[in-house]
Amino acid sequence: MGFEEVGGMSYYVGILLGLVLVLKWVLKSVNSWMYESGLEKKTRERLPPGDMGWPFIGNMWAFLRAFKSTNPDAFMSDIVRRYGTEGVYKSFMFGSPSIIVTTPEGCRKVLTDDDAFKPGWPVATEELIGKKSFVGISYEEHKRLRKLTAAPINGHEALSIYMQYIETNVVSTLEKWSQMGRIEFLTELRRLTFKIIMYIFLSSESEEVREALEKEYTVLNYGVRALAINFPGFVYYKALKARKNLVTVLGKIVHNRRMKREEAQGMTKKDMLDALLDTKDENGKKLDDEEIIDTLVMYLNAGHESSGHITMWTTVHLQEHPEFFQKAKEEQERIVKNMPPGQKGLTLKEYRQMEYLSKVIDETLRLLTFSVMTFREAKKDFEMKGYTIPKGWKAVLWFRSVHHNPEIYPDPKAFNPSRWDDVVPKAGTFLPFGAGSRLCPGNDLAKLEIAIFLHHFLLNYKLERENPECPLMYLPHTRPTDNCVGRIIKVSK
Template sequence: MRFGKTGIYKAFMFGNPSIIVTSPETCRIVLTDDEHFKPGWPLSTTELIGRKSFLGISYEEHKRLRRLTSTPINGHEALSCYVGYIEDLVIIALDKWSRMGEIEFLTQLRKLTFRIIMHIFLSSESEPVMEALEREYTMLNYGVRAMAINLPGFAYHGALKARKRLVAVFQSIIDERRTQRRDGVAVKAKKDMMDALLDVEDENGRKLSDEEIIDILVMYLNAGHESSGHTMMWATVLLQHHPEFLQKAKTEQEEIVKNRPAGQKGLTLREIRQMNYLSQVVDETLRWVTFSLVVFREATKDVTVNGYIIPKGWKVLVWFRAVHLDPEVWPEPMKFNPSRWDDLTPRAGTFLPFGAGSHLCPGNDLAKLEILIFLHYFLLNYRLERVNPDCVVQYLPHRRPKDNCLARIRRT
């Protein structure tokens, strides 16, 4: 049932009376009002991602962990350090793919983004370890958006097993790090996020438990590569479908290289900040794809939203895709058009690719940095030839071509 034009619907989902919100204003209120709403993810999702992750902890714990993890990932100094590493991996990957013949473009992109996030959190570059963990995360993701049926043969059952294996790997890494510290083994000159999580303590000297560290890792490593890989793929595919947008984005990248000081090798964060049109391409891709379709909140007390009472304990589903495809906000919403972003600053609640409020994705700047660097080098030197350009699109667990974008990468 819809309440007038407020974008509020009543439903009964996941065993709870629920409200679905779809208008920009109601989405903004629910996402930013921490006094009346808390995370309300289904228990099945929390079981997979972790009870001690951002999905299951209290508001105060969330704030504390966000302060700890956001600066090493999204801070200016951190991003500046990551540019060269991301750049090197992108250059190597594109060259390798161009010599491989047919590849699953999406699969290779997910491997690339997973390698990047693994370096940030665990400083691990072991190919076998990364491939094994990436496979477990693929299985975990299928279960997150599946029916919670814990029986062999069902995605959720497989996801629980994948989580168990991930927990075992992360526990062994934690044990090894603690043993190295106890035995006085020389530490790395530069700490990774695992070191930061082992070191942090609150005002009372309390350190994070192994369970808390593991759940944070499960959450960050999952979120830190899936959305970036899919966005890179769709941005590339959509640009290939619209040569006029591709040429405009490519020209901008050529100008950046042309204006580079003599002797400079590689991109700088300052140059990336100058990629205005390419940034519009990324934003339009994020809007068009809407990787995270929905987030869950729960009313902590009776609250009135746009004149309607949401009772305490009711689940609230914030439907991002409905906002991003609202024709009153985005004319011709299914049309991919980066130029719609010319001189546009979206009003609050109308553009939510990374959420909003205190629960805004803490890795949003890193994700966009990865995407921009990849597109920069792809546009300058490569083109995509899809083997099945009319391939059926699959929507679960995420929107993607059923063949994972089978293609050849050609040098230009």
């Protein structure tokens, strides 16, 4: 090949490379043109640093790639490396122009300012959990529904009533597991926590119905953090089918309960479904079936999924750290020893004495960060650290960055309950259940469930994992890929 031919080829290769770079630049600019061009010049100039990724999918490819790898933090660390440590970044997430917020103060401001922000969940979450559940309703509707459900879920009287049911089931379930041999610990925990939340909301439903619903929720959860692509083969498509099945089953339950109540006038309330059927607003209007079903879908999901995962991880961490296990066990032994003569079972008095165990649970909540992020939508232009979150854009609050910030939590990847000794977290630095008016309504119940389980586990059992080095998966939630296969061993006293 002659010199001229080589030169000619190099020329065309150069042109081709140039065209590729131009095309890449154009594609990377599409989202910015679509969503920034309509903003006022002042607002555009005050957008935080960042990029909006590829057309339509935005930064989701990078997010999914990181969270399906062994290093989920690669997504945020790459953004920080490229755009600095300001903690506020422009992006395009879950189908919307977004501002990612990673600072405690920024998260606190967004979560507590109901005049400036409203719920901004992704389309997939709204469609799967329900537009008339807490994730989609207005501030006033949320306030009304929260008032209705808060006391029956987290109230002192309610927690006292649930304690006996929770404890009875924990004791019998641990005994059963110890005789089963090899189990998927996480799977069995999710079944246990689902049984508990089912009892609270739908006390009379059969085991067959419960198992059918729990199976559908497993599929549903994979779609909550997915792209809303409703096409065969995609996770969201399967999750929508699961929601449809859930709505069908729950619709029948609601209908049958209405019929029973009409046949038995004056029947007493038994569970949360009765309360939902009875509730009225100031004008006497009751909730319709869609509102009730969406509320059930949300509560039944949130009420078992997080509790099951957190209980598993707390148990695993304690088992991996014998010194913390022993300290927590000794506390539970003291509590049992100091119970009044003749008392059977735990009461809220004993629960409130579990000071060290509470630190263990809080440390797991911090380290795990079950909800990596949450979403709000700006109702008006909002100023933060000299930047603007434009009206209509989403604020993606990255709780994982807050909980793993070494300036707030030294050696943040280490499990260390002692870090909570004599420490009251500063506002915005500890957000396992969110904050503000939309704080998770079942947070007290969740911690109660976890504490009761750990009380009996610490006193009488140990976990032997089959694959302690099992790799982890991070979507939809952090867990071992084998669902923590192992054996629950009863220990001699």
